[in-house]
Amino acid sequence: MDKLVKEIGPKFGENYVLDSKLPAHITLKIPFNLRNIKELENFLENFVKKLHREEIEIVGFDNFRRFVVFLKFNFSKSALRIQSNLIYEIKKINEIDIDKHDEKWHPHATISYGNTENSFNHIWNYLKKLEKPHFKLYFDNITIMKELKNKWVIHKEFKLN
Numbered sequence: 001m002d003k004l005v006k007e008i009g010p011k012f013g014e015n016y017v018l019d020s021k022l023p024a025h026i027t028l029k030i031p032f033n034l035r036n037i038k039e040l041e042n043f044l045e046n047f048v049k050k051l052h053r054e055e056i057e058i059v060g061f062d063n064f065r066r067f068v069v070f071l072k073f074n075f076s077k078s079a080l081r082i083q084s085n086l087i088y089e090i091k092k093i094n095e096i097d098i099d100k101h102d103e104k105w106h107p108h109a110t111i112s113y114g115n116t117e118n119s120f121n122h123i124w125n126y127l128k129k130l131e132k133p134h135f136k137l138y139f140d141n142i143t144i145m146k147e148l149k150n151k152w153v154i155h156k157e158f159k160l161n
Helices: 002-012 037-049 077-090 117-129
Strands: 054-064 068-075 108-113 135-139 141-148 151-159
Touching (some): 002 108, 002 117, 037 077, 037 141, 037 151, 054 077, 054 108, 068 077, 068 117
Antiparallel strands (some): 054 135, 068 108
């Protein structure tokens, strides 16, 4: 995925994902502000104890409203349940608001964001010429990421069993 981001951004002038220095990931909960991160760390430490890694598949490319281009994933029912249970349980932390995107989750990994109609067409036509990605990997961690000085960094990772 990193290779695609590094290739597509400069090639088509859509550098948001590249400029944000965002590590490759699948968002489980949209960004939020939190004063006491220790409460979230404790919650996630306990939450992952009862979870096992799940196999997931990358099955091609897709887009949201021709504005976001992403790798499309297939998640098993048990992998999907991890995210829905996370959202259900995380509501108990007072400062964390749940958004409609959290509850109607669409697993994906962003390749390009903020596309104009013109750049989307160029990117989409380019991707259609590539071999459709199809491979398996594991959903094996939940990670807290923090934005520091316009750059996203990994704060702490919680491994699934």
